[in-house]
Amino acid sequence: MNKNKCKVTTIEGKEFESVDSVSILDSALNSDLIFEYSCKTGQCGVCKTTLLEGGVIELQSQVALTDHQRKSNQILTCCCAPKTDVLIDAEDLSALHGIETKTLPARINTIKKYTADIIEVTLRLPPTANFKFLEGQYLDVLQNSIRRSYSIASTSSQKEITLLIKRFENGKMSEYWFNQAKENDLLRIEGPKGTFFLRDNSKPLLFLATGTGIAPIISILKRLEEDPDYEQSQPIIVYWGARYPQEFIWQPEFKKLNVDFVQVCSKPNDDWNGEIGYIQDIALQKQPGLVKFAVYACGSNAMIQSAKQLFTEAGLPENQFYSDAFVQSF
Ligand SMILES: Cc1cc2nc3c(=O)[nH]c(=O)nc-3n(C[C@H](O)[C@H](O)[C@H](O)COP(=O)(O)OP(=O)(O)OC[C@H]3O[C@@H](n4cnc5c(N)ncnc54)[C@H](O)[C@@H]3O)c2cc1C
Ligand code: FES
Structure with missing residues (x-):
């Protein structure tokens, strides 16, 4: 099936191509541009931007948008694909350039139980992994067919990755972490992800x-x-x-x-x-x-x-x- 290709231009004059079945955010990431994002599921609103010209198709529900924001031409780039060529008010976050998202094997190194509902897990990556991230970013953990996101609590200078994990009642991944996980278990991680990192350390x-x-x-x-x-x-x-x-x-x-x-x-x-x-x-x-x-x-x-x-x-x-x-x- 032919896909409708459209041009996306940002207010800063950066351009990339996007098809009508892929979100503007994913097309930008595939073209090495990084816009603000976190959940990628329309719930958090971090990827909100203004559609200045053109039209979009909603691929998933833009839950985080209010009626007023919709009427003011705001869109969530994780939820929308372009229907025509578009101009958007999104900014490319150059601080994240050169930080590549990778899928890597990871073994559980330690599991520390703080309370019945909070654990700390450290993961070790292959010595050749060269996993780079900006402090504040998260990664996805893949265990069998389950994928869940966890923020990284360690720094990029540390050998191991530390996660702090809360138990959710009847949670699929919680069942694994709190009842089955043990040292040396093999998982996969995908990351780093998200744009939560310190922008300007000279501010209060x-x-x-x-x-x-x-x-x-x-x-x-x-x-x-x-x-x-x-x-x-x-x-x-x-x-x-x-x-x-x-x-x-x-x-x-x-x-x-x-x-x-x-x-x-x-x-x-x-x-x-x-x-x-x-x-x-x-x-x-x-x-x-x-x-x-x-x-x-x-x-x-x-x-x-x-x-x-x-x-x-x-x-x-x-x-x-x-x-x-x-x-x-x-
Ligand atoms: C960007 C990002 C970063 C995250 N970082 C962390 C982290 O560092 N540490 C951490 O503990 N968790 C983190 N989470 C949440 C984590 O990814 C899972 O959503 C959470 O652990 C529940 O997964 P589960 O499989 O155990 O539960 P599920 O099987 O997904 O759900 C089980 C039950 O819990 C409820 N539930 C699930 N998730 C939530 C939620 N987030 N809020 C309210 N109710 C919920 C569901 O409605 C359902 O009733 C992060 C999520 C995102 C999007
Ligand atoms: S709504 Fe969360 S990243 Fe788009």
């Missing part, structure tokens, strides 16, 4: 995480700590939310970085004397000068959407809010 930085959403933030902070060229001149603040106190399985212990670390519990016990509630509400109440920060939010989609709305209503420019939502896989 505000990180928001729920649960295992702390994983890419640990990676980003460790990278800053390791970076001999990085001198901290601005505040770094982490708000980490969890339901129960025992879910805070990490503490920042840095020699160079000065991190203001706020733990927020939504279902505390009587001994808890930290913050209570939801991190986005607490950050909004407590954080002076919020609009000057670059905000990096990771974890539950509900937290991310609520934080984005609250913070932008409070004056934070939308382009200072970066996110990686741990949405469900299909």
Whole structure:
């Protein structure tokens, strides 16, 4: 069957060809251009851009778009293919150029159980793998026919890849991780993926995480700590939310970085004397000068959407809010 080929042009003047059965995002990635993305399933909204000219076909439902955004010609590049030649307002992220997505075998090195519902898994790759990533990115783990995404908690200078994994009730991959996985098991990984990485380390930085959403933030902070060229001149603040106190399985212990670390519990016990509630509400109440920060939010989609709305209503420019939502896989 003949496929309808169309030209996609970005506002910066970059061009690539796309067919009507492949999303604009995938066609861009296949042409070595990298646009903002995370879930690739229409749920997180990170790949949102404005369609300036031309028309598109919806390949999968653009769940994350509001009616107002649809009416203002916004599209999700992971969900749409071009119907005609199009002009879009997407930016090519050159920081990710040269970082190749690879499929590699990986063996489980260690499994550490923090709580009944949270484990840390380290994976070792073949010595020749040369797996490069930017701290903050994620990878897919493939086990038999199941594929799930996990953020990398280690840095690119470490030999092993560390993942923090939360158990989901009746979860297919959770069943593997929590009841079957053992050291030396052979898996496959595909990555790195996503565009959640630190853009400008000279800005004041505000990180928001729920649960295992702390994983890419640990990676980003460790990278800053390791970076001999990085001198901290601005505040770094982490708000980490969890339901129960025992879910805070990490503490920042840095020699160079000065991190203001706020733990927020939504279902505390009587001994808890930290913050209570939801991190986005607490950050909004407590954080002076919020609009000057670059905000990096990771974890539950509900937290991310609520934080984005609250913070932008409070004056934070939308382009200072970066996110990686741990949405469900299909
Ligand atoms: C970009 C990205 C990065 C991710 N990084 C991590 C990570 O670092 N650590 C981590 O623990 N998880 C992460 N996730 C989530 C992970 O990929 C799986 O979705 C999750 O582990 C559940 O998989 P499962 O097979 O156990 O459950 P499934 O079999 O997919 O689902 C089982 C049940 O849980 C519910 N469910 C599944 N996933 C979610 C969800 N995300 N939110 C709410 N309900 C859900 C389903 O509705 C269903 O009822 C990430 C997801 C994305 C998209
Ligand atoms: S909605 Fe397109 S990447 Fe999430």
